[in-house]
Amino acid sequence: MDNTARVLSGTPVVPGIGFGPVIRPAPRPVVPPEPVSIPDTAREAEVARFESAVADVAERLRVRSSRATGAAAEVLAATAMLAEDRAWRGAATTRIRSGSDAVSAATAATEQFAGIFEKMGGLQAERVTDLFDVRDRVISELEGLPEPGLELPEVPSVLFSDDLAPADTAGLDPTLVVAIATTLGGPTSHTAIIARQLGIPCVVAAGGLDAVPAGTSVLLDGSTGRIVIEPDKDEADAAVRNDRAERERTAAWTGPGATADGYPVDILANVQDGAGARAARETPAQGVGLFRTELCFLERETEPTVAEQADIYAEVFDAYAGRKVVVRTLDAGSDKPLRFANHPEEPNPALGVRGIRITSAAPGILERQLDAVAEAARRTGASPWVMAPMIATIGEAAEFAALVRERDLSPGVMVEIPAAALMADRLLEHVDFLSIGTNDLAQYTLAADRMSPQLAALTTSWQPAVLMLVAQTARAGAVVGKPVGVCGEAGADPLLACVLAGMGVTSLSCAASAVAPVGARLSTVTMDRCREAAEAVLNAVDAAEARSVANRILE
CATH class of the missing domain: 3.20.20.60 (Phosphoenolpyruvate-binding domains)
Known part of the structure; x- marks a missing residue:
């Protein structure tokens, strides 16, 4: 594979370098293809089972929210609210009372509201990821399965995913998940905001991630959006060392804020x-x-x-x-x-x-x-x-x-x-x-x-x-x-x-x-250099050129 084919690109959102093997979130619970018919005499018990699962999931999310800070706390609290949303729960319980089992009812209700959110667009559309996460947690609770989410790796790794639910992103350990790349999301998505809070280099809206097998070594640059597949190890190690040195220099800064x-x-x-x-x-x-x-x-x-x-x-x-x-x-x-x-x-x-x-x-x-x-x-x-x-x-x-x-x-x-x-x-x-x-x-x-x-x-x-x-x-x-x-x-x-x-x-x-x-x-x-960069970006034709000219002037 030539050098061009070995580089993927996305939108950079959190600067920094991450190098390691690719990991992916664990598979979500599998929904049975056909609903189970619940007899009349057992339907109220099935409703109670569903409501109990929802309450348990919401409570665990609230506990995690109380232990988190910043954006992570807010999005976990919002996800807990979504789990208890009256309209979503009502749609599911109506289906159960019509004879569907709880798992099928939760799935159908989720698909119904996901379609509504997607049509609404804007910030509401982002709740689709959160809603599917809630569904999977409720199904796992109903089926007696472990709570879905990412198992932390044993070595520093780069996380590839279509998207990440807030509950998953908020629990990441920056010493083990050293970079994130997602196919979906934007610069201000929950994933980007929480990654920034945690200081994890992050690239979103990246194409081609699905074709990269787990375990493949990658080098991710959160400043440029470049993801190099199977990079030269010596070059990757040098990039990581330079990034570590920059982080150490950064950590030594004590303020106050001012130009040179x-x-x-x-x-x-x-x-x-x-x-x-x-x-x-x-x-x-x-x-x-x-x-x-x-x-x-x-x-x-x-x-x-x-x-x-x-x-x-x-x-x-x-x-x-x-x-x-x-x-x-x-x-x-x-x-x-x-x-x-x-x-x-x-x-x-x-x-x-x-x-x-x-x-x-x-x-x-x-x-x-x-x-x-x-x-x-x-x-x-x-x-x-x-x-x-x-x-x-x-x-x-x-x-x-x-x-x-x-x-x-x-x-x-x-x-x-x-x-x-x-x-x-x-x-x-x-x-x-x-x-x-x-x-x-x-x-x-x-x-x-x-x-x-x-x-x-x-x-x-x-x-x-x-x-x-x-x-x-x-x-x-x-x-x-x-x-x-x-x-x-x-x-x-x-x-x-x-x-x-x-x-x-x-x-x-x-x-x-x-x-x-x-x-x-x-x-x-210096301030003169900052002003020069400011004037240059205002004359740029697009965002990529603006970033490029600013980098050239300020470097």
Whole structure:
């Protein structure tokens, strides 16, 4: 096989080098081809057996969520909710009461809702992987089989898979699974986000993985998306050594964030709970640039009280006492529905009632959350910044800012919709800061589902159109002297971080594992070089050229 044929490519999402034999997830349970007919007298017992299996699976997922932190905790909690989804369970139990056995009923109900989710598209489509994972766990419970998932290898290995369920990704050991490549997924899929949190080099939307047998040696480069099949061992070992040396150099970086010539750029952490904030304190993060508050809402039958919320927020404020903490108000809807809110049925939830718009479905929820943030701030002596997600109009920004200022807090808004970037200067007449969420900004700018592997090249933050909106937003902040940060996954890319700094972005927030790599890379280049790279990428014709020219200038 020639050298060209021995290289596969995909979309790079987590930088780093991984070398080892290919491993694959264990086969999922086999569904019997024909349903078993259940007699009338046994159907209620079969329903009870199904409900018991669902409850056991959901409880195990909740326990794993409680032991995890960050994105892993959130997606495990969301998967537990999916297991107990009333509509899915109802569809299965209806089939059982019509005579189907529990395994066949769970399978049919899953296929029904998977079809619905796929037609919805957007973030909802990603739940198909989660739904099949729930189905397999429930079937294994019903059949008395071991819980499905990945058996950890005995030697450092590279994981190939069509896709990974959040419950599988969250349990990976980075010392044994040294790289991940998936056929499906996008730059902001659950697999990519959790891999980034764990610091595992990752490539998604890679073609040709199925043709590579388990046990084959591969070298994966998470910075370029290249996967070399059966590489020269000496060259692979050298690449691993260089990567290890780079990681050691990175680990030695202690902050604060600044370019080589001293221009400050705050390097902050994304967190979701007190445990995650305490873990982030072990890094050089100068504060919290994105405190996701969804976790305390997701698994609730009723809205958490102001006091309950305040306890959770206070944990994060205490972890970063005296430091900057940016709180994002509830970003529910779409792939994160609330049980206690009246979510409408939507043909395209990604363009529907989510983010700040959830206040229309749950009146008063925003005000009560702001009361809880204010209470936690009073209790801890913190001065948090508070921002709203999915702001689309000047009126929304002004109304939100007024509510925040009533509570003596500092207001800001997320720039995730092109409309917000285009009107950044007018938004800044009402708020104190802006924070750019590059994940959704890329999706909405390119009209491309960010979870689609076929569209992964479109939804990368390296797209020049996305970077033009980032640059415009940063310029608006510079004109009035107000900070503009990036808290989307773009901030976790060390190379892109330098480009963003060159555009005038004042802070970068990322997973805790990415704090040191981003800060270390930024410290090696001057601001003039960052500005040169920023200008070059804005003139690139596509994402690949943008990355290439930035790499050439900044290397």
